[in-house]
Amino acid sequence: MTTTPPEIVLHDNHTRQARPFVPLDPTHVRLYYCGPTVYDFAHIGNLRAMLCADILVRLLRARYPRVTFVRNVTDVDDRITARARANGEDIASLTSRTTDDFHKDLAALGVLPPDIEPRATHHIGDMLAMIGELIANGHAYEAEGHVLFAVRAFPGYGQLSGRSLDEMLAGARVEVAPYKRDPGDFVLWKPSEPDQPGWDSPYGRGRPGWHIECSAMAHRYLGESFDIHGGGDDLLFPHHENERAQSMCCFPKGRFANVWIHNAMLLSGGEKMSKSLGNFHTIREVIERAPAEALRLLFLSTHYRSVLDFTWDKLDDARRTLDRFYRALERTPPISDAPVPEAVMAALCADLNTPLAIAALHPLADAALAGDADASSALRAASAMLGLLGQSPDTWFRAxxxxxxxxxxxxxxxxxxxxxxxxxxxxxxxxxxxxxxxxxxxxxxxxxxxx
RNA sequence: GGUCCGGUGGCAGAAUGGUGAUGUAGCGGACUGCAAAUCCGCGAAUGUGGGUUCGAUUCCCGCCCGGACCUCCA
Structure with a gap:
């Protein structure tokens, strides 16, 4: 019995269409996600993008022989400098502690580690090489110690995020630095004060702008063209637009990312998370109050492109759903390794439809509760695909x-x-x-x- | 203001040009000393006004409502 596995379809946010996923190289799928800026505990909004990537990578691994998943750590940023100063701590200690906390949080959530996790500070040379090339080919210029990317010199600028420079200008709310040739120009390199982190460069001692690190690291590990680039949809503009512009101007033969995936934002209690509203939650805080697996299930219960409103009630609902699933496994233990049920695979292939995949778990749990060991085996296999039900029922209920x-x-x-x-x-x-x-x-x- | 996304039962949340999944909550029943769990059953939804169509929740337009982005946020 052979059935053709369903085709993976992903919503590409560049073309704004669901498209069959066709790898550039079927023997080696390559993807890049923007990781955290490490100055504090990650919050549950950060987690959403990590989880979206995790499902995507698990699916790709199930289908392709080799997948390289790169997710960076941003360890140079003015928020880091400010926080280290406020803590009276040096930057290296802050970033390594925060990175470590981030890894622990993700491990608790069952998020698999990336294959490569480059740190920005280890790639300053790559960034300077790109900046040098961009100046040489007329896409960047020096001004008052800064190096700026000239957006008007790249005709494709705005294509990814679907907006034009003139439109953006019309709505601009931010004061424009006087040394910019065009208000849309953005910083590749900026001068550092003596008390700020900095590296020597042809433009003086300075530090990179935000966007260049991802372009440099994606290029180093994935090449001029790779399959998928993802992140939260707040990164679409300016971050991803600028990454793409830099990379395509620096490497004109490449096309940078072939498919762009953006997950929708998370709300908390119906509003955007903010510390002043009191609805801001770190991952750490949530998983101290409820099992991490419940948080994972809660997030997977909404499609990644829909806004998800986090509430403690929903977290509790997710925990009770897991109670039922674990009860099914406890009452009728799986007997064998089973293939991932087709309904679950089909749901995931349809643009990572995790809510539909989870819905397909319920009838399996029903059957397992009624004593069907094959259903129990299928439940476990399906859940493993989603990174769920990885512990023993005994641990879940009684640890x-x-x-x-x-x-x-x-x-x-x-x-x-x-x-x-x-x-x-x-x-x-x-x-x-x-x-x-x-x-x-x-x-x-x-x-x-x-x- | 500009650009974009979305409004489905009490709540959460899929899908679809042709009888609208799934979960949860509610109600009734079985089981139980009482519970819990489990099982059976029952009600319950496509924001609004037009258009296209034999047929629209789905496609198109207006309106209302919500959200995101508009230079360092996942």
């Missing part, structure tokens, strides 16, 4: 609780029930319930789990 004490109380309650002392039996249940432990009387005896 970290004082089992001997609970079992002693259960034995005591059993004796009370035999004596038909339901007052005592219910008192024991209430006591455990106050500790977040739920008892379940089944035909085979009493089991327990965290509520």
């Amino acid at each position: 970290g609780l004082d089992a001997p004490r609970i079992e002693a109380l259960i034995a005591e309650r059993l004796a009370a029930r035999k004596a038909r002392d339901f007052v005592r039996a219910d008192a024991i249940r209430a006591e455990l319930s106050a500790d977040g432990i739920l008892l379940e009387d089944n035909a085979g005896g009493t089991t327990w789990r965290r509520a």
Whole structure:
């Protein structure tokens, strides 16, 4: 029995169309995502892009023999400098600690690490080489210690984000630096004060502008043309537009990214997250209050191109859904490695339709609950594809609780029930319930789990 | 102001030019000493006004509402 696997279709935000994914090189798929700026704990909005990439990479790996996923770390940025100063900490210690925290958070969420995770500060030479080339070929100019990219010299500027320079000018709200030839010109290199991080360059001691690092690192690890570039849709402009402009002007034979993927923003309690509104949540904060896997399921329950509104209620719903799935695996353990069910694969291939894929899990869980071990095996395989249900049901339901004490109380309650002392039996249940432990009387005896 | 995206049952959330998934909540029932879990059943939705069409939730236009971006945010 052979069935043709469904074609992967992705919504390309450059052409604004869903298009069949055709790799530039079918033996080696290459993609780049913009990673974090490491000055503080990552927030749950950052997580969304990481998770979107994770699903995409898992799908590509299932289909292609070799996938190289590059996700950078931005470790030079004025916010980093400012935070280090405020903390009285040196920059290297701040960035390495924050990077480490970021890795821990993503690991807790089941996000697979990238194949290559380049750091901006390790690629200053690559950036300067690109800047030199852009000046040489007339796409950049020096002014007052800065090097600026000349947007008017690139006819394709604005194509990616679908806007024209003149339109942007009409709505501009920001004061334009006097040394710019065109208000849309952006910084490739800027001078550093003695107390700011800086590197020697032909333009004096300075540091890179925001966009050049991604162009330089994408080129170093993926070449002049690669398959997919992604990130949050707030990066579409200016970041991705500028990356593309730099790269295409520096390497005119390449086409930079072939497909552009952008995930929609996250809201929190119906509004954009902001510290002043009190609805700002770091990943760390959320996973201290609920299982990380519940957060993963919650995020995957909405399509990546739709706005997702985070609430604690939804997180709780996701946790209860996982309770049911883990109960199915516990009641009827998987017996074998099964292929990923076609419905799940088809959903993911249709522009990463994770909500539809998750919907396909429910009938499998129903069947597993009814005793179907094949369904249980399929449930596990499908969930693994989504990075879910990776722990044992026992861990999910009972990790970290004082089992001997609970079992002693259960034995005591059993004796009370035999004596038909339901007052005592219910008192024991209430006591455990106050500790977040739920008892379940089944035909085979009493089991327990965290509520 | 400019550009773009979106409005589907109480809530969440798919899909589709031809009887609108799935989950959750609600209600009723089975099971239970009581619960929990599980099972069975029941109601319940395409913002609004036009247009195209045999047929529109889907395509087109207007309106209302929400959101994002418009120079360093995922």
